[in-house]
Amino acid sequence: MKILELKDISMDFIAKSQLLEGEKYYHVLRDINLDIHQGEIVVIVGESGCGKTTIGKIITGLLKPTKGEMLFLGRNIYKGSIFSKKKFDVSEFSDLHVKLNPREHKAYLKAKIKEKRTEISERISDFENSVQFVQQDSYASLNPARTIYQSLYAPIKNKNRKWNRLTIDNKINDLMALVGLLPAEQFLSKYPHQLSGGQRQRILLARAISLDPKLVVADEPVSMIDVSLRLSILDLMKRLNEKLNLSFVYITHDLSTARYIGYKGRICVMYLGEIMELGSVVDVISSPQHPYTQALLSSVPVPDPVVSRKPKPELIKSMDMGDLMVRTIGCPFYPRCPYAKRDCAEDRVPFVSRENALVRCKQLDEVPSWNEIS
């Protein structure tokens, strides 16, 4: 079942306008199409500036895309607004042809609009509760003046107004057990600064799942955690994924952790706001097809001196990432790609299906296979 569908999502940010230059835009995302299924782990990888965090913010509803549709359980999130009357298209109410006198007509419209508003607000609050966000900096994500208990209590109470204290306390205890912070009392009365980074990240995961979401977006959740504890947080995410059938979008620049968490899931490799390769994690990491994915993988150091010291070919032409202000027509990786030909820059590159992955490259026949390179 598809939980979330991104359809041709584009995102532009206005650049600080310079005098006499007019408006300029950073084209951060361009025509992103991505489906997220129930119980799936989708990994989004790319360098800094490729737009992976922006996708995370769009998925969680923190940013509204400038173009494109986002469907949550098949319903468009951004259709209609509860605030404006004008936006309702009255002709939508198809039974209006029934003859009504003016007063009845007005009452009828009012009722219809109310109905529509409830539908929209339900749709939006349903979406907001079902998609949660875990961010990189666990310290900044928790209110430093509140105890862990207060931080966990507020969202649950907010969603379930009728629950009494005891029910919520039970729920919190269950959550703490689920994320492996036991005994719970020892942590609940503490403030964020009294916990370690790994413990705070567990609290954030507990808070994220406290509203029974369907999807959790985790943006670099382990990059600020000590190496010896990273895997335990990833293990916890894997366990939550299996136990609660919860979908995860894991955003990272670290391909090694991507491989660890998403061995059953899919990976989406991004470059300058576009998806370059999309496929299962195992396939893409063991035999990357796109020249950019190959370059990315070949520069990841492996913790084994015998393997990592073998000389490797140069897979990238220049170190300059493209400019987000200039919108290229063709492949964004073209200026750095060693296999690029002139037609790469000319028109839009479609996705090609190759080795169980969708790859966006015109010169796939020129690109050597991964076995030849590594």
Next chain:
Amino acid sequence: MNIVEFRNVSIDYKMKRYDLRAVNQVDFDLQKGKITALVGESGSGKTTFATALINCISAPGEIAFGSILYYGKDKAKPIDVTKLSEKELNMFRWSKVSMVFQGAQSSLNPVMKTFDQFYETLQVHRQGKITLEEAKTISTSCLEYVNLDATRILGSYPHELSGGMKQRAMIAFSLLLDPEIVILDEPTTALDVINQDYVFSILKRINAERNITMLLLTHDIAVVSKYADFVGVMYGGSMMEYGDTLNVFKYKYHPYTEGLINATPSLLKNLDAMRPIEGSPPNLLEPIQGCVFYPRCHKRLPICELHEPATYPNPSGGSCKCWLFENKVKS
């Protein structure tokens, strides 16, 4: 040949009520012309330890005891860095040992053009005996060494440069006075993998061509495996293991080294072989009687809880701070 010898160095952070021992009786050598890495998690004391080499530990840290010997031109008369006066230290820093600080992205002065900073440093260290032209030539050659367009960089403010460029500019800055040793504190943490690879290829070249000794501080054991010749593993202020990189990775003598290597996700390793180290890093504010790693160690012995181990040699020529090696090698 050793260029620097740390002998029994301890560093304390003097607090109001008690002293926190951030570095605990560490012996450590830097070999000339090699890349030596110090690997450890945050709070393991690697930055504190390395900054002791230029005696600029951030306050309230102080070297409690121990000596740091620097073997300069005259091999017979090493300089003890801990005994230098402030004036001598100022001349020693940067011209003998320079450092690329963590977050090098924000190390450049935001209101000065890059060249002015380079020029200022050169002027101070050469007591004003340098002309503008000379300074330009030196700066340009340093920047070209790290593959930067010197004319552009020298004329721009830090905010006009990208993260990777600033990082490389700082590396060029550290080479300015032609030092013997460069300390690199997490030189690539804010960079993505492709840039990281590129910066390290430049560092490797500097090391090979100019014979500069490097001390690399990192938490990423994968980086160590690729670039370092020797590695010291730090945990809770102690040097747990020291040795040749290939041997350290091959034999994983110390239980902590073994745990750290197993806990690092890799693109090649079997997924089942990767596992985190149980427990959490030590709180140095609490008194520790035995081995710092005792609560998390899977090979612990009864003696580990009560007595701190000494540093013993291990079979492949390195050393381990672990009771398991007490009688293994007779030296």
